[in-house]
Amino acid sequence: MLADHAGAGERTVPACPQWTVRDLLAHLTEICDRVITRFGGAACPIPETASAAELLRLWTERGPEADALLAADGEGKSRGDIMVMDAFTHELDLRYALGAPPPEAHAAWLRGFEVLVSGLGASLGKHGLPGMRIEIEGATWIAGTEPVAAVLSGAPVDVYRSLAGRRSPAQIAALDWLGDPEPWLRAFTWGPFTPPDEPVER
Structure with a gap:
C-alpha cells in the first residue's frame, strides 16, 4: 500500500x-x-x-x-x-x-478484536462497571463479566476504531447501543488508548 x-x-x-x-x-x-x-x-x-x-x-x-x-x-x-x-x-x-478505504475482509480482524475486547473488559472492571456485549456482523464478544448491562454494535471498522482509541466519545456514543452509552464511555480510555476529544476520522 x-x-x-x-x-x-x-x-x-x-x-x-x-x-x-x-x-x-x-x-x-x-x-x-x-x-x-x-x-x-x-x-x-x-x-x-x-x-x-x-x-x-x-x-x-x-x-x-x-x-x-x-x-x-x-x-x-x-x-x-x-x-x-x-x-x-x-x-x-x-x-x-x-485516503485508502478500510478492508472489507482481513486476516487480522478477529484477532485484533479479541485483544481490544479483552483490554476493554479489564477497563470495565477497574471502573466498577458490569460487562457489555459487543456485536459486529458474524461475531459477538463479552467484555468484562456477565450478566451484561449494555450492548454495543455497529460496522466492524467503526467498532474496532472505537475500541482502539481512534474515535471521539461523541462518535462512540453515536454507535448502536442497547442502553445509555454515557456510563461506559470512560472505560474506552485504557492501556495505550485515549479517545480524541474531537473526531479525527469520519
Missing part, C-alpha cells in the same frame, strides 16, 4: 497527529525488531535517518523472522496476538492517512 503512495512519508497520520507516515512505519519496524531480539534473534537497529522506503524494506525483510520466532515459542500466540493488533491498528491509521 505504501509502495503505491510514493512521497507520502511526511504526511501526517490523523489518528496519531504527532507522527508522520514515516514515523509510524519506524514504530512498526522498531516493534518488529524488539520482538525478534526478545526471542533470541539478532538486533537490527533502525537508523534515525532511514527514509520511509528504507523502513519499508526493513519491515518486509524482518517480518517473516518475527513470524517464525513467535510461532516457535510456546507463549507466542498471546504475544503474537498483541503484535497483530498493533500492526493492524496502525495499518488502518495509514489507510486513513492515505
Whole structure:
C-alpha cells in the first residue's frame, strides 16, 4: 500500500497527529525488531535517518523472522496476538492517512478484536462497571463479566476504531447501543488508548 503512495512519508497520520507516515512505519519496524531480539534473534537497529522506503524494506525483510520466532515459542500466540493488533491498528491509521478505504475482509480482524475486547473488559472492571456485549456482523464478544448491562454494535471498522482509541466519545456514543452509552464511555480510555476529544476520522 505504501509502495503505491510514493512521497507520502511526511504526511501526517490523523489518528496519531504527532507522527508522520514515516514515523509510524519506524514504530512498526522498531516493534518488529524488539520482538525478534526478545526471542533470541539478532538486533537490527533502525537508523534515525532511514527514509520511509528504507523502513519499508526493513519491515518486509524482518517480518517473516518475527513470524517464525513467535510461532516457535510456546507463549507466542498471546504475544503474537498483541503484535497483530498493533500492526493492524496502525495499518488502518495509514489507510486513513492515505485516503485508502478500510478492508472489507482481513486476516487480522478477529484477532485484533479479541485483544481490544479483552483490554476493554479489564477497563470495565477497574471502573466498577458490569460487562457489555459487543456485536459486529458474524461475531459477538463479552467484555468484562456477565450478566451484561449494555450492548454495543455497529460496522466492524467503526467498532474496532472505537475500541482502539481512534474515535471521539461523541462518535462512540453515536454507535448502536442497547442502553445509555454515557456510563461506559470512560472505560474506552485504557492501556495505550485515549479517545480524541474531537473526531479525527469520519
